Amino acid sequence: MRIAMIGSGYVGLVSGACLADFGHEVVCIDKDPAKIAALEEGRMPIYEPGLDALVAENVRQGRLTFSTDLRPAVARAQAVFIAVGTPSRRGDGFADLSYVYAAAREIAEALTGPTVVVTKSTVPVGTGDEVERILREARPDLEVGVASNPEFLREGAAIGDFKRPDRIVIGAEDARTAAVMQDVYRPLYLNQAPILLTGRRTAELTKYAANAFLATKITFINEIADLCEQVGANVQEVARGIGLDNRIGGKFLHAGPGYGGSCFPKDTLALVRTAQEHGTPVRIVETVVAVNDQRKRAMARKVITACGGSVRGKRVALLGLTFKPNTDDMRDAPSLSIIAGLQDAGAEIVAYDPEGMEQARPLLDGVAYAEDAYACAEGADALVIVTEWNAFRALDLARLKGLMRAPVLVDLRNVYASGEAERHGFAYSGVGVA
Numbered sequence: 524m525r526i527a528m529i530g531s532g533y534v535g536l537v538s539g540a541c542l543a544d545f546g547h548e549v550v551c552i553d554k555d556p557a558k559i560a561a562l563e564e565g566r567m568p569i570y571e572p573g574l575d576a577l578v579a580e581n582v583r584q585g586r587l588t589f590s591t592d593l594r595p596a597v598a599r600a601q602a603v604f605i606a607v608g609t610p611s612r613r614g615d616g617f618a619d620l621s622y623v624y625a626a627a628r629e630i631a632e633a634l635t636g637p638t639v640v641v642t643k644s645t646v647p648v649g650t651g652d653e654v655e656r657i658l659r660e661a662r663p664d665l666e667v668g669v670a671s672n673p674e675f676l677r678e679g680a681a682i683g684d685f686k687r688p689d690r691i692v693i694g695a696e697d698a699r700t701a702a703v704m705q706d707v708y709r710p711l712y713l714n715q716a717p718i719l720l721t722g723r724r725t726a727e728l729t730k731y732a733a734n735a736f737l738a739t740k741i742t743f744i745n746e747i748a749d750l751c752e753q754v755g756a757n758v759q760e761v762a763r764g765i766g767l768d769n770r771i772g773g774k775f776l777h778a779g780p781g782y783g784g785s786c787f788p789k790d791t792l793a794l795v796r797t798a799q800e801h802g803t804p805v806r807i808v809e810t811v812v813a814v815n816d817q818r819k820r821a822m823a824r825k826v827i828t829a830c831g832g833s834v835r836g837k838r839v840a841l842l843g844l845t846f847k848p849n850t851d852d853m854r855d856a857p858s859l860s861i862i863a864g865l866q867d868a869g870a871e872i873v874a875y876d877p878e879g880m881e882q883a884r885p886l887l888d889g890v891a892y893a894e895d896a897y898a899c900a901e902g903a904d905a906l907v908i909v910t911e912w913n914a915f916r917a918l919d920l921a922r923l924k925g926l927m928r929a930p931v932l933v934d935l936r937n938v939y940a941s942g943e944a945e946r947h948g949f950a951y952s953g954v955g956v957a
C-alpha cells in the first residue's frame with residue numbers, strides 16, 4: 524500500500540518506519556525542514572533504540588522516504604495518517620487540535636482520489652467527526668473515509684510495541700474504511716495481534732481511558748508509598764503482593780516521583796476537560812491529576828529533608844533528566860519540577876543523563892552538566908536518582924561516596940536497597956521504603 528504519514532515525531536517516524544518494514548511504501552512528512560534534512564542524511568531527530576537501523580534499512584529498500592511537501596505523497600496515498608502533536612492548550616488543559624485540523628485542511632487540498640484519512644494522534648472524542656467535516660466541505664467531489672487508530676507505543680520500546688502490539692484499535696464508520704485499515708495492518712493479522720474494530724468515537728475514547736487508567740495505577744501506588752513511609756512498610760513488597768493478583772497485575776506499580784512525559788499529563792487533563800464539558804466529570808482522574816502535580820513538587824522537599832532541612836548553598840547532583848529511561852524526551856519530566864524546587868530553595872544543581880542533556884538544556888537555567896555519573900557526584904552534598912537508566916543500576920557506591928562532600932543518596936526510583944547503600948556509608952532515602 525502507499526501511505527503518507529503527516530508528522531514525523533516519535534509516533535509518526537516510528538509508525539512510518541514500521542509500516543515500511545511491513546512492506547508498505549511510506550512517505551514520512553514533516554513541516555520542520557531541519558527534521559526532514561536530518562532524516563535524509565540518516566540522522567535520527569529523536570533517540571529511540573533500534574530506530575536508526577530500521578529507518579536505514581527501509582530507506583535502502585526504497586520503501587521509506589521523507590519530505591516537507593505533503594502534496595505528492597497525499598495525492599498517491601491509499602491511507603494518509605495524521606500523527607501531529609496534540610499538546611495541552613495553554614490556559615484550559617483541553618487538547619490543542621490546531622495542528623490536527625491544519626493537517627486535515629492541507630490533506631484536503633492535496634487529495635486526488637478515494638483515500639482513507641487516519642487519525643493516529645491522540646484526540647478527544649468527536650475529533651474524527653470534525654476532520655471528516657473539514658475534508659467533505661473542502662472536497663465534496665471525493666469519497667474520503669476517516670478512521671481513528673490511536674497509538675499505544677511506549678517511548679524507549681516503541682518499535683517492539685508497534686510490531687508486537689497488545690492490541691490494535693481501529694475506529695471506522697463504514698466498511699470500506701475498515702477494509703483499508705485491515706489492509707494496513709494485514710502483516711499483524713497474520714501474527715494474530717488482537718484487533719478491536721469499533722466505532723470512531725469509541726476508538727478515540729479508548730486511548731484516553733487507557734492512559735488515564737495507567738496514570739491512576741501509578742498515582743495509587745505513589746500514595747500507598749507515602750503511607751508505607753509513615754507506617755514502616757515497604758511499598759515494593761506491597762506492590763508485589765497486590766501485583767501477583769491477576770486481576771491487578773504487576774505493571775505500573777512502581778512508586779516514584781510521579782508520572783511525566785509527553786502523554787499522561789496532557790491526556791489525563793484533556794480527559795478531565797472533555798468529561799466536564801459533557802457534564803459527566805471523571806472525579807477519579809481529576810484527583811489523579813491533582814495528586815500527581817503535588818507529588819512532583821513534594822519530591823524537591825524530600826531531597827531538602829534528606830539534606831537536613833536546607834539545601835541553600837549546597838550542591839545537589841541529579842542522575843537522570845528524561846521522564847523515563849531509553850528516550851531523550853524531556854516533555855513534562857518530573858526532573859523539571861524537582862530542579863525548580865531545589866533551585867528555589869537555594870541549591871546549586873549538576874546533572875547527568877545518558878541521552879537527554881541536549882533536550883534538557885533549553886528547558887533548564889543555571890544547571891551544570893556532567894560527563895558521567897561519577898563526575899556528577901563530585902563534591903555533591905546529595906545524589907538524587909531521578910530516572911532509572913540501566914547505567915545507574917550498578918554504580919560503584921564506594922567510589923561515589925569517596926567523591927561526594929556528604930554521603931546522601933535520594934533514590935526516587937528505588938534502584939538500590941537501603942541496606943546496600945547504608946553499608947557503603949550513605950544516608951539513604953527511597954520512595955515508600957522505611
Ligand SMILES: NC(=O)c1ccc[n+]([C@@H]2O[C@H](COP(=O)([O-])OP(=O)(O)OC[C@H]3O[C@@H](n4cnc5c(N)ncnc54)[C@H](O)[C@@H]3O)[C@@H](O)[C@H]2O)c1
Nearest residue numbers: 530531532533534553554555607608609626644645674678
Ligand atoms: N510520544 C508518544 O509516546 C506517543 C504515544 C502514543 C500517542 N502519542 C500521540 O501521538 C501524537 C504525536 O505525538 P509525538 O510525540 O509524535 O509528537 P511530536 O511533537 O514528536 O511530533 C509531531 C510532529 O508533527 C509535525 N507537524 C505538525 N504539524 C504538521 C503538519 N501540518 N504537517 C507536517 N508535519 C507537522 C511537527 O513538526 C512534529 O515533528 C500526539 O497526539 C501524541 O499524544 C504519542
